Amino acid sequence: MSTDKEHAIARKGRHIGLVIAVTMLVWLALTLFIGPAIGLPGRYALLFDFAALAGFVYAGVNIFQLWRMRQDSQR
Template sequence: MSSHQDQHTARQGRTLALVVAGTMLVWMAAQWLGPRLGLPVRYVFLFDFAALAAFVWAIVVAFRIWRTNRHDNER
């Protein structure tokens, strides 16, 4: 694997980690703040669905990173 590909994979991994950690923090904050601010339940579900979408994106990116590394190691 070339240095450029290594850097690209590392950048994708860092982005993936930031998205997962950030999503978890924002979701937890929304769950904590929602009742305290008196938000309707539909807004809580909106945060839940946004978090699920971010996690689905993260799974897709993680699979792509894994597949790329597996393909490069087979050569």
């Protein structure tokens, strides 16, 4: 495997990890601390949940792409 592919795979893996971590932290902050602190109604929590779900779907698609990159590089 060439070093360019290895670097691309590592970069994509770091990107995925960062997306998952930031999505989770922002969702927790909005749901548990910021939303109740400013008195947002409960229906806004559903918006936060959908935004977090979108972030996790994006990460899932990228995980599949990463898996495919690794499969192609092993051939």
